[in-house]
Amino acid sequence: MVRPKSVPGETGQELMDRVVTAARAATAAETALHDAVDHARQAGIPWAIIGAAVGVSRQAAQQKFSRPAPGRLL
Numbered sequence: 221m222v223r224p225k226s227v228p229g230e231t232g233q234e235l236m237d238r239v240v241t242a243a244r245a246a247t248a249a250e251t252a253l254h255d256a257v258d259h260a261r262q263a264g265i266p267w268a269i270i271g272a273a274v275g276v277s278r279q280a281a282q283q284k285f286s287r288p289a290p291g292r293l294l
Contacts, residue, residue, distance in 0.1 A: 253274070254285060254288070257270055257281075257285040258285075261285075266278075267279075267281050267282045270285070
């Protein structure tokens with residue numbers, strides 16, 4: 221069994237609670253981003269502009285956002 225290192229002021233459970241909270245926030249943010257991109261594409265915004273907005277190339281944006289967000293079905 222692996223034992224976590226001691227962190228002053230926080231128990232292992234508190235640290236794991238923070239991990240779970242951050243993971244949920246990351247999932248919610250990723251879902252919101254996919255929704256925003258879906259709406260932008262429906263409005264005719266080109267992949268190049270979407271890519272620039274999220275800091276990736278046109279091709280990378282198209283590859284990433286042409287698929288459903290993690291945990292979502294088509």
